[in-house]
Amino acid sequence: MRNTMNAIIWPADFEPGYTENFASNEIILAGLSAADIWPLLADASRWPGYYANSANVRFYDGAGPQLADGVRFYFETFGFPVEAQCNEYQPPTADQAGRIAWHGWAGEGDTRLDVHHAWLVEDLSGQRVRILTQETQKGKPAAELALANPNPMINGHQDWLNGLVSAARAAKV
Template identity: 75%
Template sequence: MNEIRWPEGYVPGFTDNFCSNEVIVAGLTASDVWPLLSVPSAWSTYYGNSANVRFYDQAGPELADGVRFYFETFGFPVESQCTEFVPPTNGQPGRVAWHGWAGEGDTRLDVHHAWLVENLDGGRVRILTQETQNGRPAQELARTVPNPMINGHQDWLDGLVDAARKATS
């Protein structure tokens, strides 16, 4: 199976926090899921921890390489820049990732959040989301049990799957 591509400074194991969530479900395709993931304004329709999306420089509504956007999640106002955007095609997974940041000094949080959406045999789709984080807030999140990032991202995945099922039925 395919994996996330990590930029320097954000490789899991060398950051302050890391979370990984994945689902594999039958009856959906990458093309069913992609429109709900690639358009940040859709996130709040199926994921309660995303709000107030806006784009800069008249970009949007879909993400694209280099596009700057803003959203709020986990209580953080997150400035973001899309660093990878490859829609799924026959035989190739969809990939989307962004660098996000919030705060300054001791409250600074830097993240790399990446998604991979790929078709598998038997009419299944695999959705993988992983995030690495650096900064004092990331260190605190890593010590929190249960890890709110793991639980929050699972909610995001579950909501994404439910929304894709509703959109295709």
């Protein structure tokens, strides 16, 4: 088991600090494993069941509900209809963290929002699991979200993490 923690892999044009908005949420807890978390996260059709801010998930080209590299999908969150494409998908193993990331976009012109949303799920020593979710955003709506206090992205993603953990615990019982 690892004591060192992995980091999100960022596309060059979405690195934190160079975008209009950035949100980072993380939880580390005992009693669950990456194998408990992964099926709930990797199957996007399950998101609305534990995260109230996710709705109307659908897939293109006969794909889904399991995410995979290149899979195009749609969902609604934070009041935005989001078109998305999974651009990183690596299930967790004993030696590697699980990784899921997608590029999402909504709107046009001044209402255009582009995001890179990434998840990292990894087992740690002491029978602990770490779940990290981070998102960078570009565009005028992202700049407005960055100024909001409380920050809806931080709060929304924390709700997602909490719901994910609750659903994993319930599935274990």
